Amino acid sequence: MFQQFVDRENELRLLGDTYKQNKSSLIIIYGRRRIGKTELIKQFIKDKPHIFFLADTRTDRDNIKEMQRAISLHIPNALFEKVEFTDWIELFREAGKLLKERVIIVIDEFPYLIESNKAIPSIFQKIWDSILSEKDVCLVLLGSSISMMEDYTLDYRAPLYGRRTAQLQLQPLKxxxxxxxxxxxxxxxxxxxxxxxxxxxxxxxxxxxxxxxxxxxxxxxxxxxxxxxxxxxxxxxxxxxxxxxxxxxxxxxxxxxxxxxxxxxxxxxxxxxxxxxxxxxxxxxxxxxxxxxxxxxxxxxxxxxxxxxxxxxxxxxxxxxxxxxxxxxxxxxxxxxxxxxxxxxxxxFEKICSEFLWGREQELPFLFTKLGRWWHRDKEIDLVALNEETKEIAFFEVKWSDLELGEARRILAGLEEKAENVDWNNENRKEHFGLIGKRVEGKANLRGEGYLCYDLEDMQKKRNVH
Incomplete structure (x- = not known):
């Protein structure tokens, strides 16, 4: 049976460490749709007191009403449930009076609130500064609109700027x-x-x-x-x-x-x-x-x-x-x-090889700080790893094919020739050359000659380790 929730150990550790500080905290989590933000936060809050609210595209007043219902599930109070709030600050002020234990408050799809009320970032600045920051509360704001989350919560001009305790831009799984x-x-x-x-x-x-x-x-x-x-x-x-x-x-x-x-x-x-x-x-x-x-x-x-x-x-x-x-x-x-x-x-396969090399940087001849493609006019190299401080550079050809030893040697010879066109610390750089293929025959021989040589078998070994 395949797993529904995979990896994210580092993200859960960051959230857990922030929560364990036992003081008010504001966490910003964002990333493209379907990336797993909601599932991540559900894993984080599942064994902790929490209030979870999913914002939507309805009116500001409708979202306030839904937030009130979400709060009521955590702190049942007949009077609080009957009040008809029309203001976010008043809602949180009254809710704050009822909070008696440490609680995580999650607002998922925070940008939807902003779309219906452009004053939301300023409103939540006031809510945080005057109410929630003085409570034993962990406020988590999630959003799928990366640009809106950056502009309205992380940008130095944003009302909430400087108030976050932690932030996560959730990336795709590797x-x-x-x-x-x-x-x-x-x-x-x-x-x-x-x-x-x-x-x-x-x-x-x-x-x-x-x-x-x-x-x-x-x-x-x-x-x-x-x-x-x-x-x-x-x-x-x-x-x-x-x-x-x-x-x-x-x-x-x-x-x-x-x-x-x-x-x-x-x-x-x-x-x-x-x-x-x-x-x-x-x-x-x-x-x-x-x-x-x-x-x-x-x-x-x-x-x-x-x-x-x-x-x-x-x-x-x-x-x-x-x-x-x-x-x-x-x-x-x-x-x-x-x-x-x-x-x-x-x-x-180039993208996979890039991930693979980043995962093996400790095993390579030098610790690279940049990795990417190179091109100039009609010449291209699939992946180039470099370190500006040590002046070391590694050139890789990536081939989604089975390569015999003779063909692999020809590709590497062509790579060395192309590398002469790369204008980067030409006078004092140290060069390395490599090849990554679907299957590379005689890769042990090539490694013995100083080449960096990998194929799917090496990725399979890494998979087995995990």
């Missing part, structure tokens, strides 16, 4: 954790799953352990009405107005058009419109700008990439083929994308 959801899947199949779901817990849970990858795609992605079929469209329509142009831009990026000019040529949209739309997509964290890892100033030479694999997969294999899916022709669609999907997995 590739190594997928095996805990799908323990019977071989590591190569998990790479394919990761290419669809990324490390988003709710998306992974939509893959049934009793079905293989192909069956899961046909049954749970390429099927009308299924969660993963419609999720991307629903989320983006909640965040954006008029999605047609946005979808055209995202399709271009999914098809590998990552430079601004390439996106403009693909979409045929006005460049000023594209710039504005790319900024908006970056604000809601669907995409991000990426620069060569050795570039010190982020002023030009940008590429636009997806923040997670789900959106990338959806705009590459679902959105362009919705007609086929609506006609119930999942078998034909899967067969038609097989070859391209294997190419797509090359990009997915």
């Amino acid at each position: 590739f190594e954790h997928l095996c805990q959801f799908l323990p019977s899947y071989p590591v190569e199949e998990l790479v394919k799953v990761y290419g669809v779901t990324d490390g988003i817990p709710l998306y992974i849970l939509n893959f049934e352990p009793g079905l293989n990858f192909e069956e899961n795609i046909k049954e749970n992605v390429f099927r009308v009405g299924k969660f993963l079929y419609q999720e991307a469209e629903i989320l983006l329509k909640e965040e954006l107005r008029g999605t047609a142009r946005y979808f055209s831009i995202l399709k271009a990026i999914a098809y590998g058009k990552q430079r601004f000019g390439e996106i403009a040529n693909f979409t045929k949209l006005d460049k000023s419109i594209i710039a504005k739309y790319l900024d908006n997509l970056a604000i809601i964290r669907v995409i991000r700008k990426e620069y060569p890892v050795t570039q010190k100033k982020e002023v030009r030479n940008a590429r636009y990439v997806f923040n997670d694999n789900y959106y990338n997969f959806w705009f590459r294999y679902v959105y362009p083929y919705k007609s086929l899916i609506e006609e119930g022709r999942a078998d034909r669609l899967f067969d038609s994308i097989k070859k391209d999907f294997n190419s797509y997995l090359g990009f997915v």
